[in-house]
Amino acid sequence: MDPIDFTLYLVTDRSLLPAGKDHLETLEQAIKGGVTVVQIREKNADTAEFLQIAQQSKALCDRYKIPLIVNDRIDIALAIGARGVHLGQTDMPINVARKLLPEGTIIGISCNTVEEVLRAKEAGADYVGLGAVWSTQTKKLTSPPIGVRGLGVMLEALDSSNISAVAIGGIKSSNLAHLLHGSTSQTEHRLDGVAVVSDIVASPNPEEAAQRLRSIFISSRLVAGELQSKSTPSRDDILMKACTIMDTTRKLSPLVHQMTNVVVANQSANITLALGASPMMATAPEEMGDLSKLSHALLVNIGTLVSGSLQGMLKAGYFVNAARNPIVLDPVGIGASDFRKNSVSELLNSWQATVIKGNAGELAALAGSSETVSKGVDSLGSFKDPVTFTRQLARKERCVVVLTGETDYISDGKCVVILKNGDPLLGKITGSGCMLGSCIASYCAAANLLESNDEYSGGSLDRGGNFLAAAVGAVLTLTIASELATKREGVRGIGSFLPALIDNVAALQPEDIRRFAKMKVVDS
Ligand code: 3NM
Ligand code: MG
Incomplete structure (x- = not known):
């Protein structure tokens, strides 16, 4: 299977949809705007409702060939044949999840400290979600934001591994250039993408919101490449x-x-x-x-x-x-x-x-x-x-x-x-x-x-x-x-x-x- 393109990772949250907007419509617009991977995150739905949302989202993502990841629930991921699961530090341990899921399933985990990153590496995670970078209204945080400098240190802990990394928490088109600059220059391990909830989901125009984020990411990647290859000026x-x-x-x-x-x-x-x-x-x-x-x-x-x-x-x-x-x-x-x-x-x-x-x-x-x-x-x-x-x-x-x-x-x-x-x-x-x-x-x-x-x-x-x-x-x-x-x-x-x-x-x-x-x- 193709490796996942983590460039723009949409995490859904139906509670943030603007009045009159519906989940599938927003998801489709976001995908049209350039979202490259989707995580279905349902913190309040019961199993039947979660399953239904996940099935509908999967059908939509399949149409656009966008991989779908399920937050937390191994059973739902299995039921819909999701491409991956995303685990929190207090969810099912990676090694147990690995045994339950079909071979090739992507497993990601949220990390807030360097120690958690090292443990994720040890446990064989496919990708890590690093955050929260900044404060956010979307999720109640249990520890203070790590900031761009904290993110840099966590990325360095991933040097010489092939684990992908996305940043999450308070990321908007207004601060994305800053975030990427702070994590692209000198370390071996760069961010593979950014995970965003409210800047897309709560937007009246999710397609444009996704386009904005994606174009900032892509142009920053080009600039970073130029910086790496920059020769010493005379x-x-x-x-x-x-x-x-x-x-x-x-x-x-x-x-x-x-x-x-x-x-x-x-x-x-x-x-x-x-x-x-x-x-x-x-x-x-x-x-x-x-x-x-x-x-x-x-x-x-x-x-x-x-x-x-x-x-x-x-x-x-x-x-x-x-x-x-x-x-x-x-x-x-x-x-x-x-x-x-x-x-x-x-x-x-x-x-x-x-x-x-x-x-x-x-x-x-x-x-x-x-x-x-x-x-x-x-x-x-x-x-x-x-x-x-x-x-x-x-x-x-x-x-x-x-x-x-x-x-x-x-x-x-x-x-x-x-x-x-x-x-x-x-x-x-x-x-x-x-x-x-x-x-x-x-x-x-x-x-x-x-x-x-x-x-x-x-x-x-x-x-x-x-x-x-x-x-x-x-x-x-x-x-x-x-x-x-x-x-x-x-x-x-x-x-x-x-x-x-x-x-x-x-x-x-x-x-x-x-x-x-x-x-x-x-x-x-
Ligand atoms: N996880 P927004 S922060 C779902 O730190 C989630 O692990 C986080 O939402 C973590 O893009 C977060 O609206 C919410 O700030 C991010
Ligand atoms: Mg969780």
Whole structure:
């Protein structure tokens, strides 16, 4: 028998049908929209009713040659000759089900932890349902959502096995690109598909809902393939792109939404203007949906985080991911408190960052490494092997990582760019790191506008390496401008340096970047 195509796995739930819609009609429309496998899930029906629904659904699926899986009930699966069964952790054990079912029957199991995945592997499951990724109204969850990062860890547990994996729980067309990006890059084992209930079943147009989900899945798979085969760009390639991005920022003046700290808000807004972009410094959770329609990128800086601002950041990121615009995360002082650590964890679990930027202490805390510590927001010490650290963190978080310090390291998970520009005064003023965050976000906005001709290529999927170039360009712009600023007449120290820096950023030309960049690219 053909292997099952898990790309778009519809799990039914008749209680979610909109008024006037019937189960079989919705099922047929969903199949026409591109559902590749169907699970009949009946939590309240008695046996006779379940059997009838299963028989009718099976006849329909057969007509379209779509495999049908029965939730939980081995007897119903046997009675209708289903292609498979789906078991929960407290249902019939896999080895017993295997004995009862005809040879070749597909057995899947829901897993919520790495241990459950390892046990499913041991027991010979054909596929696993990993979740719940996000919270959902459809099923009462017995443990907290695993988030995209949790999903990545569970997928890694499947490396070197041939078990298929689908994700489930709260998956919608608005967050699917984020989900797939978080689980397609570096591990051997990718998601084979996504399982969805409400986004299709509760939709007034299940055919279109299924089409939307399927096309996002397919295009993301293409992008992931491109990323895998991407060759290391040369120093000149990256510099050329960075200069194009610099020009584009001035030409298109992207609107950069910045949720930053109270210490640096003013200078961050001014450096953004100096780059040719426009700052928008809003924080209220209530307006994030509206603002995401206007902005071209989001900067999230946790420098003076309070509980209220965290809600705004969660919301903002959700909408910005959905709009496929870039997000830059600056986890300022994350090592200083559990509140910051937990908050960043929550942010990275609910949305996909495009770039994460921090000093050694901050990125060590974010990565859970004890190699270097921080004092307040300042970093003490550095990594023994910053190149490997930066590359690995980029792989783990599936985004571009910028490690700042006397030398800056930037990686997309493949190559690492090493930069050695910058005047020491940059480290003496407050908020130079935060200004860098604004520069990265502005250039990411421009980079995204450059490549947004494909509906699904934007956001966190660094298709052409443009976000890497944007981050490199941002570091070079700020550090080279700092070198030129200290040469200006009248610049004597911290106080006179800041305005000179802002002026020099505004005056900087692409030629300056090409001429002064102290830059090297190393391959993985
Ligand atoms: N199982 P929706 S979450 C049926 O975590 C089911 O195992 C889950 O529904 C699990 O797509 C879930 O509407 C419901 O969020 C998913
Ligand atoms: Mg069950």
